[in-house]
Amino acid sequence: MSRTALLHELVALLPQPSVVLRDRGRWIVAANPDRLVIRRGPDSLDVIDELTSGWWAGWLTYEAGHDVEPVVANPARRRPWPGGDETEEADAVWARFPSRVELPDDGEPVVLGDGQSAAYHAELIAEAAGRASRDTAPWRRRSATPPDGDHDAGPLNPSNITWRSSLSEVDYGLNIRRILEYIRAGTCYQTNLTRTLWTTDDIDPAAIFHELLDHHPAQYGSLIRLDGTTIVSGSPEQLVRQFGRWVQTRPIKGTDSDPQRLMSSTKDHAENVMIVDMARNDLGRVSEYGTVRVPSLFALEPHPGLFHLVSTVVGETSPGTSRSDVIRALFPAASITGAPKPRVMQIIEDLEPWKRGVYCGSVGWIDADHDSMDLSVAIRTFVERDG
Structure with missing residues (x-):
């Protein structure tokens, strides 16, 4: 069995x-x-x-x-x-x-x-x-x-399910053009638009x-x-894992069905570095000075039908840091917002007609008795409500 x-x-x-x-x-x-x-x-x-x-x-x-x-x-x-x-x-x-x-x-x-x-x-x-x-x-x-x-x-x-979208193809394209205008104007570096x-x-x-x-x-x-x-x-993505004062986040940026193409992609590596820098900054807000490290950068991880570039950022939290402090420092994940996070979250609020809900939020467990937790980034996620 x-x-x-x-x-x-x-x-x-x-x-x-x-x-x-x-x-x-x-x-x-x-x-x-x-x-x-x-x-x-x-x-x-x-x-x-x-x-x-x-x-x-x-x-x-x-x-x-x-x-x-x-x-x-x-x-x-x-x-x-x-x-x-x-x-x-x-x-x-x-x-x-x-x-x-x-x-x-x-x-x-x-x-x-x-x-x-x-x-x-x-x-x-x-x-x-x-x-x-x-x-x-x-x-x-x-x-x-x-x-x-x-x-x-x-x-x-x-193909056997009748799917509808929160954004039409036309509106989606128009919003992409607006984001490109923001990037050209220096308002943001990247915005993750979803529907x-x-x-x-x-x-x-x-x-x-x-x-x-x-x-x-x-x-x-x-x-x-x-x-x-x-x-x-x-x-496939971890938002945060914590045991005592040790804390880790593993952002994903870079996806392709061809591992060689992914490993040679300048675009995907640049995106990954940008998100890693954001994760280092976020984790640094709740970590002891000098403890934030990147033990793994651009790790190629196989997944069903796809390969991802995954980096690992770790730190040791400052004394007195609570679990909610850690979550607030990292949430929502930079990989599903863009950069800089405060500005692009406002752009997302203005351009996406539906709230994301659980999608791009976080799912996981918290063990209060053993001061530990493991939360994912809720991508590739289905939600059904009663009624």
Whole structure:
């Protein structure tokens, strides 16, 4: 029985609310939180200071970053779904789980925690293992891909889904030209313009997760179901990892299907250096002087169908620095804003008609008892809301 087969069955059995997170050579699975903390609007990042004990998982929206950089709100900008009301989406959602299961790539599943919650997770593992050992058909054939194995004919093929965009091709092109004018005028060096694709088609988010697990596994893959929202992410990018005073960020800039072309790209290397300089500056705001280093620059990392240029920036936080201080220093990620961050966040606010929401925000876990956390940049992310 493979770890992937076991994880497929665990996901099928999980109740709501629950979380599934990929984290450094292991999967973390947790259900039935005993506390849920939700914040909307200004000062949403303050919620991090309330996570004072236990193991938490959740997310921050991109707009939570407006607490960090001053942005004049665009009143015409709306939440990222058709007819989205301003009060419907929370900017910070975090759940505390008394127990969790860790599935290492090498080794047996481990239940962390005690009491009834731990017993429940142990039973969940046993049932999932039994189902995985009995069922020889891949999970994806039950959830997404037709029995004949024709993946292109499956309901998750983008060509079989009616997608709509928050920006038309014409408007997108016009906004690109405006950004180029800003660059020529010296207002900014780079602005990351995005658009949202949405659909009203009936799609099972768990089926998307199963497909990603089988065909596009990501370093920060996740399936989170909290507060009436389901998030499926295939992110490869780390926002921040912290253990005690040691802190790390790993920005990605540079993407290509051809590794040789990527390694010889002057443009991609220039972008990567720009974002690394921003990350050094951001991390330097909360680190002891002289501790910020770049141990790895332009590392070529393979991912399904793509290669990325990834750099690593580390530091040692100053005494008295809190987790929220660290997050505020780095959030939102420079790789999904551009430079300089305060100015381009205002440009994004002015040009993008829909708020980004969870997309370009952050997803991950915080262990308050062991002073550690690991958060991703929520790119390549799907969001479904109940109703």
